[in-house]
Amino acid sequence: MRSEPRLAHFAVLAALALTVLPLFLQLPPWVPLLFALQLGGRAWLAWQDRQLPHRVWLLLAMIVPVLLLWLSLRTLVGREGGVALLLLLTGFKAFETVTLRDWRVLLGLGFFLAATPLLFDQSLPSALWLLLSLFVLTWAMVLLAGVDSAASPRAAALALLYAMPLMLLLFVAMPRLPGPLWSMPTMDQRATSGLSDSLAPGSIGQMIPSREPAFTAQFRGRQPVREQLYWRVMVFDRFDGARWTAGSVPDSGAALASGAAGELSYSITATPFKGALPVLEHAVWAGEGVQQVAAQLLRRIDARNEARLRYDVRSVAQAAYPAALSAEQRDHYLQLPAANLRTRQQGEFFGRQFRDEAGRLVALRAWLQQQGLRYTLSPPLLQGDVVDDFLFSSRQGFCEHFASAFATLARAAGLPARIVVGFQGGEFNTGGQFWLVRSSDAHAWTEVWLQGHWQRVDPTALVAPSRVVSEVGELVPEAQAVVPVLGRRPPAWWRSAHAQWQRAGFVWQQWVVDYDARRQQSLFQRLGLGRVGVGSVMTVLLLGGVVLVLPLLLWLLWRRPPPRSYPVRGWQLLVLRLQQAGVAAQASDTPAQLRDKAKGLAPSLQQQLARLLADWQQWRYAEGATDADPRWRGWWWQVRHFRPPRLAASGFSASGKATMD
Amino acid sequence: MSRWRKAASSWMLLRLPRQQQLVLGQSRIYLLPTPFGWGLLLVAWAVWIGALNYAVSLAYVLSFWIVSLVLIAVVLAYRQLAGLAIRCGAADDVVAGSHALFPLQLQWPEEEPRLLHLGWHDEAGGMALDRPGEVLLPRLTLQRGQMTIPPLRVYSESPLGLVRAFAYLRLQAQVCVYPQPCADERAAASLPDGGQSREAQPVPGELFSHLVAWQPELGARRIAWKAYARRGVLLARRFEEPQAARSTCLLEWSAYPAQMAAEARLSRLCWQLLAAGRRGEDVVLRLPQQELRLTAGEVRPGLRALAGFGVRDAQ
Numbered sequence: 001m002r003s004e005p006r007l008a009h010f011a012v013l014a015a016l017a018l019t020v021l022p023l024f025l026q027l028p029p030w031v032p033l034l035f036a037l038q039l040g041g042r043a044w045l046a047w048q049d050r051q052l053p054h055r056v057w058l059l060l061a062m063i064v065p066v067l068l069l070w071l072s073l074r075t076l077v078g079r080e081g082g083v084a085l086l087l088l089l090t091g092f093k094a095f096e097t098v099t100l101r102d103w104r105v106l107l108g109l110g111f112f113l114a115a116t117p118l119l120f121d122q123s124l125p126s127a128l129w130l131l132l133s134l135f136v137l138t139w140a141m142v143l144l145a146g147v148d149s150a151a152s153p154r155a156a157a158l159a160l161l162y163a164m165p166l167m168l169l170l171f172v173a174m175p176r177l178p179g180p181l182w183s184m185p186t187m188d189q190r191a192t193s194g195l196s197d198s199l200a201p202g203s204i205g206q207m208i209p210s211r212e213p214a215f216t217a218q219f220r221g222r223q224p225v226r227e228q229l230y231w232r233v234m235v236f237d238r239f240d241g242a243r244w245t246a247g248s249v250p251d252s253g254a255a256l257a258s259g260a261a262g263e264l265s266y267s268i269t270a271t272p273f274k275g276a277l278p279v280l281e282h283a284v285w286a287g288e289g290v291q292q293v294a295a296q297l298l299r300r301i302d303a304r305n306e307a308r309l310r311y312d313v314r315s316v317a318q319a320a321y322p323a324a325l326s327a328e329q330r331d332h333y334l335q336l337p338a339a340n341l342r343t344r345q346q347g348e349f350f351g352r353q354f355r356d357e358a359g360r361l362v363a364l365r366a367w368l369q370q371q372g373l374r375y376t377l378s379p380p381l382l383q384g385d386v387v388d389d390f391l392f393s394s395r396q397g398f399c400e401h402f403a404s405a406f407a408t409l410a411r412a413a414g415l416p417a418r419i420v421v422g423f424q425g426g427e428f429n430t431g432g433q434f435w436l437v438r439s440s441d442a443h444a445w446t447e448v449w450l451q452g453h454w455q456r457v458d459p460t461a462l463v464a465p466s467r468v469v470s471e472v473g474e475l476v477p478e479a480q481a482v483v484p485v486l487g488r489r490p491p492a493w494w495r496s497a498h499a500q501w502q503r504a505g506f507v508w509q510q511w512v513v514d515y516d517a518r519r520q521q522s523l524f525q526r527l528g529l530g531r532v533g534v535g536s537v538m539t540v541l542l543l544g545g546v547v548l549v550l551p552l553l554l555w556l557l558w559r560r561p562p563p564r565s566y567p568v569r570g571w572q573l574l575v576l577r578l579q580q581a582g583v584a585a586q587a588s589d590t591p592a593q594l595r596d597k598a599k600g601l602a603p604s605l606q607q608q609l610a611r612l613l614a615d616w617q618q619w620r621y622a623e624g625a626t627d628a629d630p631r632w633r634g635w636w637w638q639v640r641h642f643r644p645p646r647l648a649a650s651g652f653s654a655s656g657k658a659t660m661d
Numbered sequence: 662m663s664r665w666r667k668a669a670s671s672w673m674l675l676r677l678p679r680q681q682q683l684v685l686g687q688s689r690i691y692l693l694p695t696p697f698g699w700g701l702l703l704v705a706w707a708v709w710i711g712a713l714n715y716a717v718s719l720a721y722v723l724s725f726w727i728v729s730l731v732l733i734a735v736v737l738a739y740r741q742l743a744g745l746a747i748r749c750g751a752a753d754d755v756v757a758g759s760h761a762l763f764p765l766q767l768q769w770p771e772e773e774p775r776l777l778h779l780g781w782h783d784e785a786g787g788m789a790l791d792r793p794g795e796v797l798l799p800r801l802t803l804q805r806g807q808m809t810i811p812p813l814r815v816y817s818e819s820p821l822g823l824v825r826a827f828a829y830l831r832l833q834a835q836v837c838v839y840p841q842p843c844a845d846e847r848a849a850a851s852l853p854d855g856g857q858s859r860e861a862q863p864v865p866g867e868l869f870s871h872l873v874a875w876q877p878e879l880g881a882r883r884i885a886w887k888a889y890a891r892r893g894v895l896l897a898r899r900f901e902e903p904q905a906a907r908s909t910c911l912l913e914w915s916a917y918p919a920q921m922a923a924e925a926r927l928s929r930l931c932w933q934l935l936a937a938g939r940r941g942e943d944v945v946l947r948l949p950q951q952e953l954r955l956t957a958g959e960v961r962p963g964l965r966a967l968a969g970f971g972v973r974d975a976q
Contacts, residue, residue, distance in 0.1 A: 079715075104697040104700065108697070111705075111708075111723075111727055112708060115708045115711060115723050115724075118723070122717060126719070127719055127722075130722070130723060134723070134726060141823075145818055145821055146822075147774070151774055155774075159820065159821055160726070162736075162737075163730045163733045164729070166725075166728075166733070167725040167729040170728065176713075177716075307715075307716055512719070515718050556736045557736065557740070565772075
């Protein structure tokens, strides 16, 4: 039986719609919505067997959405613009598909569209979605080829399955490019989880309730303790009274020498935050693709590339690092605007009181601790001089308020100071042996220059020590893990399932999404194949082909399905079952003979057997009986479930006793 | 089809041996991507370029999966044809200008779902088949004579439509094509009853006459079972009709004007022969160098003689 072509046409339209569904999250929603409406309209025309609109009308109708697209995105190329335009054009293409060839062109476009959601998201769920899209597209392809509709899902699934080993082989072996062919797409500016390039009250606070993963780190050998995990990303040294930004004075901090004791070696997978990458304080060595820059920061070598990156670093976890400060730099780090008078007066008081700089710092810390500050994620809105208002009036805030206040105090007291923004802590995934750092771990702290060293001072830890030693969720209810919808604290099983899911995501990220030129190189080297080149790629393809693909091909070429039909197979199985039960049945017996031989079985089993045999007899010898009768399948299943227990025949019981003794 | 392709395919076809029956194997099956297959490879290439540029690993997965699908489609399409057994049964005789129906039997294991198209090598498309069995494939006959079955093409794009597996077959089967009848207004000459040219001969008829020794070619229906039961000897019943009641029709090659072309003569003779057959007359057919005596209604040998006159083979 061949499938009706119209079913195939609906399948193509459905596959297209399904494929682009994730784009609802990425594009202006009206674009996918219009696409879905276009497909729906085409399906309706097919359903009603109506004439398609004339091409002239299509061209005219196309102008409006394309114009709208231009107005809303200001571009028709690049990632968003290109994908949206492609979507609209495909939607109009659907209205001029008539012949089989047209439908196949449309389906081919569907395969291309399946790649577009991947440009935005490569997580595990989107991979699963890709799998689903591929299946539905292939199913539509099978239907277009005229395969029977009942057999088509299986045929599609099998084709994809057969193609999988070769795909995996190509995925591993095909060489990757270390850089892009042309300019990389501009990343979207929405960045819910990114750090901003300045620090003002509220800029980190808005990140903390988000449990979005920010980056992962995997340590080799020595594992760090939680208090050591200060992930440095950005340094702000210019203050305008309310907002901290990065100044232009270069930092001439000497890089730490490698080889010190207690070095931590780890690799991080992260998306650059405005070009800066997280690194544990303080890095002593940076691997390929990244470089250490001023102020102990880490940047990507191709700084404009905003794509996710995996890099190796070595750090010595310590709170200070040596740096020389010129007079000019010292002045820069002491600059304060005219605002926040009370805070400055307080700082200057300490500057006068304590000649010794170290003593002054201790006094400042002690003073801050005594102010009765409270750690909260929803502090009252600060007015006017924000630092004064925070320190002397509201006294409620979180890391950025503390850091900003302490840096202002220290500068007023004559100690060069600046603010470091990054992350603190993380969640250790025991299954995957990696640290997952979330947006909610975003943190800001202060660095004070003292006796030739930049010394870390975390004012938050002074006020709320638990922020550093435990998860932020313990302190701030907003950042707690909750069960969706129910909104309660998750039970243990949910948390462990969640950890497993994170682990899967991490492995996925590491082995699939981050499988780039460098990773391929290291895999080839681990396999002893040397550099990725024509020779080694050929070796992998050939060897892999012999091991993975060739057996499949041979099996496909020589496999023949079981030639016996259901009645024959069922009969043989029935005889086998009876033999296993100790009945002396033969395949050549007639049904009546079998019934007689099975007299020793339990009555219910005998009845069951009699019914099976009666059916067999009736269907096998009925007028116009064929082996293709659909009832045989059910009969065969019944035979499969017919399992008479072993008969306690005399011979068997005797031998049983013998072995028992 | 371009001229070169035509030349290449006809050269290829000539190399094929004619076979009574054949089972398709790897030496006979050709595999080529369809335009859709090429198109999908193009899509895979485009996705690959995108993956290369944007460093999207999953797009590599998609691209390679498409490529693998096209490659696997080669094997799957091959499986559609491999092991297919084809033979051609005996075709009924036809009149030139009508369609000869070639009964083609295709066999493959019932359990394997297949979707094949069977057609002539020089015609697009063909009959779709999704289960083993016999199909009647019509072919227009142009000339009288012996028509050998033209080369066949069997192809399948199932299950993905990405790769086409096809095979050309030259089978051993022939069909006899009679001349196209052309109405002949002249009354056919008849031989005088009991003429000098022949003895009064009994003619097979419907009335039982006597028993003769049975021979296999007489068929089982003619066996006189009662006589067998009595005597233990196989005898055949012989039916005869008194011959006197019927006339004999004489059809002669030379009865037509000398300038008439051979085909025109044959067409008219054919028309006359068929008409005589319908009337149930005996016929004497005189062709150059041969003469046939046909008893009532049995005009087929005559038609075959007309079909085969002067030619041995016609395509």
